Amino acid sequence: MRRGLMGWDPQELPKSALHERLSRLQAAMARENIDAMLFYTNLVRPSAVCWLTGFTPYWIESLLLVHRTGAPILATALSKRVSEWIKSTSWLEEIVNTPRPGMAIGERLKADGCQRVGVLELDALPAGSYDDLGAAAPGVEFVDASKLFAECRRIIDTTERKLIEHADAITCAALDCVDVAQARDAGALLGLIEKHARLAGAEESYMAVAPNLDADRRLIRVSGASPLAARFAVRTSVAYKGNWVRRTRTFARDSAHMQALGRADAWLTGFASSVAAGVPLTEQLAASLKALPGAELKSWMAESSIGSYPLEVVTSSRHRGADELSHGSFVVLSVELVIEGMPWLGAVPAFVESVRQHL
């Protein structure tokens, strides 16, 4: 559950930005002849609803209804007593508190005469909600509208960019607290990093560690006393007001290795600042790595928020999705290298700002 700072600051997330996003979605709905859109949200799948309204449920589930015109309506299983809290964290004027959000939204669809309703990630909609929708609005045709939403969602606006940058600043500062010479216990170290992130206003923080990078490069959750080897990596995922960022850093105690790791860190930072739209990421990585002698690419991944997940893989060395990133989008790039014979993991956020036709 979310247990960090949650609240709506109109300076950070102005209504005008939310209006603009909503208008973009409603225009797309009109083009596709969709009467209304439905968005399921819970703490694992909060991002679409948060993008439209600022609302993230700290637990339990809700459904957001967006008509072709007018403001969104939230039906939530959170109790009526929590409505004021919801309003304090988001731009939501109409909230229906009900143990069965699907039933309440279905009744609304029927009353409003909606016939064709788009659903974000229709196949994954929980059966309970779907059954309630169908029972309350038997004549409505539900269609998957994930592509429609992704097209509206892909471009990062100035408001979102600032929030992402704030989340990233929290993440960087939290990782900067690592004293590699002193760090011996993974549980204590992750606790310290998480504390820094939460003190800085993180809404949520997920921590993972590869405690002995030479033995295993996969990152795990650790709590409690657990030894850290001479080379280890930490991944910190932080949400600030619903905007998620990840960073992974590799740490080494010996100075010789720190130098090589520093070169890899600098390379990834530089690469992230020059990621371009219109060219497959694989090609961009291969070309860029020529500037990092002694490095061998082992795996890579690009994550973005295009649906209900805060971050989901859009393309990776294990799953080739949309290999060419979109201009104006935001991604988290994760890369695994071997540099001078040593394992190295890194992840950084990147805004895809330039368009290149050729490398």
Place this chain on the structure above:
Amino acid sequence: MIHDDRKKRLLGAMAEAGIDMLLIYGNAWQADYLRYTTDYSIVEGQALALVRGDGHVTLYLDSHLESDRAEIDCPGLEIVLAHDLVGEVDRALDRFRNQRIGAAPARLLPRRLAKRAQDLQLADQTAFLDRLLMRKMESEIAVLRRAAKLADEGYAVFRDAARPGRADYELIAEIECFFRANGVHHNFQIIGVGGPEVRGMAPPSGRRLKRGDMVTTELTPCVDGYYAQICRTLVVGAASAEQRNAHALWLQSMEAGIAVVRDGVTAADIARAENDVFRQHGLGEYTTSEYTRVRGHGLGLFVDTKPHILEDVTTRIDEGMTLVVHPNTYHPVVGYMVLGDSLVVTKTGCEVLTATPRELFSVAG
């Protein structure tokens, strides 16, 4: 190994119920069915698992990060990274057309899979798993005892962190640091800060503590998947007479609820005992859904597991169930107040697991 105990019990129950395979859904919010059947604790994305009667488990995850971790945390499972989670499991189910498949929790199953209930022999077996989840084995209770001890220690950290000028989220940051260093992966916690204007608890809003504020919290550390909960109220500075009187009522109510807990009573019996105290003091209105959600609930692999302690819930309370009894609600003079302890039900009563004194605490104002 606790997972071995669960697995043995699960497979035995499946055989007895004539279930060939279970289709289990899980995410970080509703993780209990997945954890019980696979031992995997998911953080990001969603998971589906096929748990066969012969003990073979295939765990489908849609997150690269999760599938990497699952390979390490659960080496006995077949892990499948499925970018198209629902589609992949949909196709996998074709191989089990002539088998009796149970699904849980059915209401959260992706609708594309739930739609195949008739095409496959797919039945809702949520209640089947709920029975296993509610009544704990001794190895599960042992873990809950550890979680309760950490709840007590966590509350001490919380109290130490509470002082005027600090923001609510800073208190939680201190606790999370303590928990990560002490074997707690996750914690469910909500908080309230203020006076009569506070009508419930929620995540931190940035409110800073000041003299006279009541600070309420529900602290719920998770150890090896199992949640134990403690609810306490503290006052910044000296408590007023009204706050002390209200707390005395809450204490009487909680102790009345705990006093009736034993094998064979119902959830309603416990709730009624708690609420009768409020009614005797003319505050019966504040036991309704207008002011409070539940008067306690089950604890285990989900923080808010069945049964809910309410006067209209007739679920039988069995030996081995673990509950929190908490008459948390609004008081018209002092605001929202909480008090609650975790316990395990025994044949003749209960064993209270949390040990923090049942006081209205004060911190220097």
